[in-house]
Amino acid sequence: MPPPWFDEGWTLATARNWVENGQYARLLNNEPISATGMAWNFPVTAPIALSFRIFGFGIWQGRLPNSIFTIFSIFLIYLLAKQMYNEKVGVASLYILLLGFPFPLLYGRQAIGEPAMIFYLLAGYYIFWNFIEKHSILSIGTSMLMWGLALTSKHQTAPFWVLSMLSVILFAGVRRETFIFRTSLYVTLGTLLIWQGMLLFQHLLETGLPLYGSPMKGLIFVTGWVPIWTLRIKAFVLAVAYDFPLILGLMYAFFVEYAKRNVSAEPSFYLRVTYWSLTSSWLLWFITLAMPWARYLYPIAFLGSIYIAILILRLKNNLRFSQIVNLTGDTLRKIHIKADGLLAISCIILISCIGVITLKNSLGFISINNDAEQTAKYLNQSIPTNSLIETYDSELLFLVQRRFHYPPDQVQVELNKRTFLNQAVEVKYNPMFANPDYIVIGPYGAMWKLYDTITVQNDVWELVYETSYYRVYKQISQK
Secondary structure, three states, rough: OOOOOHHHHHHHHHHHHHHHHOOOEEEEEEEEOOOOOOOOOOHHHHHHOOOOOOOOHHHHHHHHHHHHHHHHHHHHHHHHHHHHHHHHHHHHHHHHHHHOOOOOOHHHHOOOHHHHHHHHHHHHHHHHHHHHHHHHHHHHHHHHHHHHHHHOHHHHHHHHHHHHHHHHHHHHHHOHHHHHHHHHHHHHHHHHHHHHHHHHHHHHHHHOOOOOOOOOOOHHHOOOOOOOOOHHHHHHHHHHHHHHHHHHHHHHHHHHHHHHHOOOOOOHHHHHHHHHHHHHHHHHHHHHHHOOOHHHHHHOOOOOOOHHHHHHHHOOOOOOOOHHHHHHHHHHEEEEEEOOHHHHHHHHHHHHHHHHHHHHHHHOOOOOOOOOOOOOOOHHHOOOOOOOEEEEEOOHHHHHHOEEEOOOHHHHHHHHHHHHOOOOOOOOOOOOOOOOOEEEEEEHHHHHHOOOHHHHOOEEEEEEOOOOOOEEEEHHHHH
């Protein structure tokens, strides 16, 4: 089983505490504190807590809800593609996602915010555009609820969703489509109000709980607003390496719509406009401003599978695969360039590109690593029950039933600056503040180098347990 990620651990620990103690909170030295800033909001955490209540506590139980969300999201992609274009595009989109291009079946299994957000987002689009066609009041309310959940799940979604809705409002206004203009405007405003209501509910869940370094100051400047040219080059290279077929598909879809600009618009046109605006703006943000992390491409790749399907079907040009291969062979053999031959060659290149990207990513994510569980077993069985453990590997907070201490949330911003922006910042945190009995350094503690200057003090700390990814140190004075 792939090891838990950094934000997975905080969310799993919060969901477990919610089930066991009835509080939406993290535990710091067995005292409840606010989970804001590290754990995902309730639209993500509540399904995980429900899974724990039904199936018990464990990593697969925590990941089960998002796996279900991903399955439903794939089906929604099919429905939306069919509604926007035709059934062939829907089926092709389905195959692209099921084959794993390039992230859906890899990121979609983790207990993170994106899978739930994508499901809520797609459900909102599908339900709303059904309302546009059928005028159901129930549909309009449900779509606003779904979109509110999406924005609450991951705030990063908000600017792209708002832009997508503004594009519909703009086009409907220009074309004098009064019903679509008014409805889209009211739904946009209604969704934003529901979103704020959900954020208020999130705050009420944590009423009375002390904050621990949240809200984090400057977080956006180490994640979502980083106009540094070296990072922009990395982001562009990453986008091309992983999403080149999507970039081509978005360009093709734009020119197809532009060619039909004088044709009278149907509801499906506005769905295509809003969906294209959502996907393209998200991709543009990644290239121009975001930290160049592959994970930030995951929602874009998932949503954009429709545009890859459109491009493949256009290049395929209604030919069977055997005909495409024969045309490619004839074109290359005779060096006689025809339109059909060029399309066939392009189709083969595009499919090969998708295959290489999928294989590369799959090999990178297929890992069997139970070091976290082994380390948790050692800590649960081999150290005193009243021990205090210092760590910044959040999965242990979920797996180990002991007291824990960890840095305030603001430290995360300083560590990001030091690790990813190469800034010489001082991390103002003393790991010895709480006088821990043990320090555990896992993959993330090692990456942040938060405890390096402490554990090298051999006269104070003794290495008592080690795996490939985890090291457990015991304070010698506590022996």
